[in-house]
Amino acid sequence: MGTFVCKNIYEFDYVALDEENNGDVYIYLKYDNQATLPGFGMFVYRVKAYPFQYLIPPEKFPKKIPCIVNKLIPSRFNPEQQELFPSLSQDRNWLLPQFYVPGFTYKFSVTGKDSTGKYILKDLDSGIDHYHYESATPLNIGDSLERIIQAINGSYLVLAENRFAALQGTGFRVGQKHRFTIRKNKFDEENRRFLQLVDKFRGFWHRFYLEDDEALPDSDDIELEIGEITKPGWLCLQYPGNRLADMQKIRQSEVTDFGREDDQREFKTSIVFPPDGSNAPDFNHQLRHNILRVIASFLNSSGGQLFIGVDDSGVVSGIEGDLPYLNQDETDEYNGQYSSTTDSYEQKINNAISKELGEFAGSLISTRFFKTNTEPGNSKEIPKVFCEITVKPASSPVYLHGSILIVRAGNSCRQLRNGDITSFVLDRMRNQHPLLQSTVPPPPAATLKLAENSSASELNGIVPLSPPPKETTVNWGHLSFFADGTRQFGKPVQDSDLVAAVQLIQKHRQSKYRLLQCYVSGNVNVVDELAKKVPATKNKRYKNSWNSSDQLAQVFACRVDDYLVIRSIDKEGAPRLKAIQVNEIGVHDNLTAQGNALLPESEAKVTGYQLVPERFSSFIYDIIAKGRYTGPGENATLVRVQDCLAFLEQQQKQKPKNKE
Numbered sequence: 036m037g038t039f040v041c042k043n044i045y046e047f048d049y050v051a052l053d054e055e056n057n058g059d060v061y062i063y064l065k066y067d068n069q070a071t072l073p074g075f076g077m078f079v080y081r082v083k084a085y086p087f088q089y090l091i092p093p094e095k096f097p098k099k100i101p102c103i104v105n106k107l108i109p110s111r112f113n114p115e116q117q118e119l120f121p122s123l124s125q126d127r128n129w130l131l132p133q134f135y136v137p138g139f140t141y142k143f144s145v146t147g148k149d150s151t152g153k154y155i156l157k158d159l160d161s162g163i164d165h166y167h168y169e170s171a172t173p174l175n176i177g178d179s180l181e182r183i184i185q186a187i188n189g190s191y192l193v194l195a196e197n198r199f200a201a202l203q204g205t206g207f208r209v210g211q212k213h214r215f216t217i218r219k220n221k222f223d224e225e226n227r228r229f230l231q232l233v234d235k236f237r238g239f240w241h242r243f244y245l246e247d248d249e250a251l252p253d254s255d256d257i258e259l260e261i262g263e264i265t266k267p268g269w270l271c272l273q274y275p276g277n278r279l280a281d282m283q284k285i286r287q288s289e290v291t292d293f294g295r296e297d298d299q300r301e302f303k304t305s306i307v308f309p310p311d312g313s314n315a316p317d318f319n320h321q322l323r324h325n326i327l328r329v330i331a332s333f334l335n336s337s338g339g340q341l342f343i344g345v346d347d348s349g350v351v352s353g354i355e356g357d358l359p360y361l362n363q364d365e366t367d368e369y370n371g372q373y374s375s376t377t378d379s380y381e382q383k384i385n386n387a388i389s390k391e392l393g394e395f396a397g398s399l400i401s402t403r404f405f406k407t408n409t410e411p412g413n414s415k416e417i418p419k420v421f422c423e424i425t426v427k428p429a430s431s432p433v434y435l436h437g438s439i440l441i442v443r444a445g446n447s448c449r450q451l452r453n454g455d456i457t458s459f460v461l462d463r464m465r466n467q468h469p470l471l472q473s474t475v476p477p478p479p480a481a482t483l484k485l486a487e488n489s490s491a492s493e494l495n496g497i498v499p500l501s502p503p504p505k506e507t508t509v510n511w512g513h514l515s516f517f518a519d520g521t522r523q524f525g526k527p528v529q530d531s532d533l534v535a536a537v538q539l540i541q542k543h544r545q546s547k548y549r550l551l552q553c554y555v556s557g558n559v560n561v562v563d564e565l566a567k568k569v570p571a572t573k574n575k576r577y578k579n580s581w582n583s584s585d586q587l588a589q590v591f592a593c594r595v596d597d598y599l600v601i602r603s604i605d606k607e608g609a610p611r612l613k614a615i616q617v618n619e620i621g622v623h624d625n626l627t628a629q630g631n632a633l634l635p636e637s638e639a640k641v642t643g644y645q646l647v648p649e650r651f652s653s654f655i656y657d658i659i660a661k662g663r664y665t666g667p668g669e670n671a672t673l674v675r676v677q678d679c680l681a682f683l684e685q686q687q688k689q690k691p692k693n694k695e
Contacts, residue, residue: 038072039104039121047100047123052084052093060084064100064123074110075120082123086162087134089684090602090610092642097133101126127190134161137184137205137238138198145178156180165192183268186237198268205237212260212275215241220251232257232272243272296347296446299339301329304346306384307357318364322384327391328441328448333426334396334433335459336443344421351407353419354380377404380422391436399427432460454596454616454649509541514550514569516587522580522626525573534581535590539565543592549617551593552630553644555586559599560630561620565592568626582627589644593617596649600683603639611639612683614647645683 039045047064054060063070064080071079082102103126107119135141143156143165154168159179174180182194185201195201207213215232218240222228230252232241243259245251263271296302304310306322326341333339344354361373361383369386373379381402388397403423435441440451440459451459515523518532527536542548544566552560560582562568570577581587591599595618603611613634621631634641 037107037118038066039107039119041104041107044101044103044126045121047080047082047102049096049098049100052088052091052096060089062088062100062125064102072118072120074113074116074118076110076112078108078120080121080123082125085125085130085134087160090604090642092604092640095604095608101129130163131187131190131192132238134158134163135184135187135192136240137186138201138240140181140183140198142179142181145174145176145180147176167191168194199264199266200268202239202264202268202270205239207237207261207264207270209261209264212258214256214258215243217252217255217257230257232259241270241272298443298446299333299337301339301341301446302345302347302349303329303341303343304352305354305357306343306380307360316360316363318387319366322387323391326384327387327435330388330396330400330424330426331392331433331435331439331441332443332448334392334399334429335441336428338426338428339443341424341426342421343424344419351419351421353407354422355420377420377422380404384422384424392433395431396429396433399429401425430463432463453619454598457649511539511541511543512569512573513538514590514592516552516581516590517576520580520583520627521576521578522570523574523576524570525575534587537590537592539569539592547595548592549595549622551589551591551599551617551644551646552581552587552626553589553591553599554582554630555588555641556636557601557603557632557634557639557641558582558585558630559620559633559644560626560628561617561622562624562626562628563622564624579627582629585629588641591644591646593646594649598647598649599633600645600647601634601641602643602645603634603641605639616649647683 045066047066048068050063050065050070052060052062060083061081062084064082066080082100088096102121102123104121105124106122108122109119110116142159144159145154146157146164147155149155149166151167153166154170154174156165156168157163158165182196183198183201184192185195185204186193193204195204213234216235217230218233219231220228221231227244229242229244232243233239234241243257258275259272260275261270262273265271303321303326306326307316307318309317309321309325326343329339329341333341344352346352357380358375361375361379362371364370364383367383367386369382373383381404384402385397385400388400401424403425405421405423407419407421432440440456441448442451442459443449512525513527513536515528515530515536516534517523517530518534527538537550546563548563548565550562550565550568552562554560593599597617598614599617599620601613601615603613605611615633620633623630
């Protein structure tokens with residue numbers, strides 16, 4: 036009897052992850068400490084990897100990989116040999132929990148139908164195929180859809196259209212008691228303390244807010260009762276037998292018609308009073324800065340809605356408190372002309388928009404007012420008025436105060452600087468990003484008219500164009516760094532203690548180039564004047580060449596306008612990407628300097644660095660604009676992140692050398 040049986044599952048040892056010449060990536064394995072069976076020549080145990088596994092660093096990769104034997108292959112070198120070689124695939128029962136978390140949202144694409152008429156889906160992040168999906172409405176091949184993981188049922192996913200349906204389908208009911216495992220004691224964005232819980236049977240994550248003076252539970256487990264299931268799909272939890280605390284209802288359920296702040300929705304309580312608790316009116320800070328930053332970010336992104344008179348949790352606070360101060364704005368040229376009406380309130384906002392964002396911005400904005408309804412018989416409840424400002428995306432960049440470019444980043448605003456501005460403007464010009472296109476049809480292109488004495492002339496007919504002459508590259512030498520803290524310049528080396536190396540060309544002598552020493556800790560040391568950092572005598576080692584108290588990962592020679600991409604894994608195990616332009620990193624004169632902490636170890640663990648030339652910055656604009664990208668379940672701003680990842684992977688495969 037052979038070692039392997041078809042359709043059986045075997046546990047292999049992980050060896051390495053490697054890419055083949057055709058671009059496929061495989062996980063190489065061992066079984067009984069052997070990489071193959073005797074008599075099978077070049078055959079080795081391996082299984083095809085999924086895209087999400089590419090980003091797992093070797094030290095984090097699972098040590099055991101359960102695989103199913105799909106078929107058995109005879110030896111072509113010895114046909115009479117009874118032993119057969121296994122063709123493997125990863126066991127889905129083990130694989131799916133590695134990537135999917137119940138209650139989280141994932142994006143799928145329809146790739147086909149099976150024989151029963153059910154749909155076949157492909158996960159756009161992980162690359163994993165899923166089968167037997169039933170849809171209430173017809174779907175077409177190529178359609179994209181977002182679904183919540185309700186449960187992982189063996190080798191299949193149970194999908195729901197929203198979190199509320201997933202909770203109900205999983206069996207959560209009001210009044211039930213459940214035991215939860217406490218994962219962490221954390222603070223949310225408003226610095227409110229909560230317990231991060233997980234239901235050990237269903238895998239759903241939940242929050243349980245604590246009162247300010249409430250002590251932490253003594254054990255890692257806690258029994259709670261479901262007091263309410265909100266429409267957005269959150270459990271409001273309480274101690275068994277207790278009335279659901281108001282704090283749980285307000286902070287966790289947030290059941291309003293507004294939803295939550297995100298990339299296209301934001302709340303502000305006032306155009307007069309900043310959110311610092313001060314009772315002093317400050318239009319310059321609140322209206323002309325805080326309010327207009329939000330509107331500018333919507334104009335420069337995919338549009339959105341700003342609600343004024345609504346607090347951060349979606350509760351209506353009203354704009355009535357602003358009305359007495361509309362004419363107490365000394366910098367407004369229309370001061371004294373406003374009345375306590377919604378019309379004057381709207382005019383106040385429009386005047387600020389026209390002055391600080393421009394008339395074009397004002398044409399893309401509409402304003403409506405709403406009043407809350409009181410419950411019948413409740414004479415003590417006072418209706419409140421709030422304002423809704425709807426912003427359409429602009430077809431060209433809109434600058435706040437004439438010079439500041441703001442974009443939307445999740446539920447916050449981000450000011451672009453330096454090369455980011457150039458990338459953004461080029462991105463708009465090239466019309467590459469679907470979310471950045473205006474919903475208003477662009478005006479027809481104007482015909483170029485040349486003056487009689489113009490230095491340009493119009494080409495007519497078919498005109499052949501010659502490619503530019505090839506640029507010759509003059510080699511300068513290899514700069515190598517060794518484990519004992521030394522460096523050497525000259526010919527390439529293959530010494531066993533080589534840590535990192537970079538090939539330099541004559542252009543690197545110019546002042547626009549920098550040397551980047553990238554460390555495992557997330558520190559990056561940038562030095563200029565490369566000619567002075569190169570040892571005078573070739574092929575000789577020199578001391579004090581890098582910060583040997585850290586671990587040198589990679590070294591680059593690049594232009595000041597290039598981008599450094601940092602790959603990392605955060606504390607929750609999710610992959611992250613961060614892009615920063617080299618000229619934004621502080622320069623040091625010493626090769627042994629600690630450098631700049633671009634990604635502290637307390638935030639994430641660096642897994643690699645990559646250099647992207649400035650001319651390709653528009654392809655990674657989403658990562659630049661967001662600052663970082665985290666993995667599945669995150670609502671990435673300007674959601675073209677998968678294209679960014681694909682471009683970065685392509686650049687890594689090409690491994691360009693000595694190019695600007």
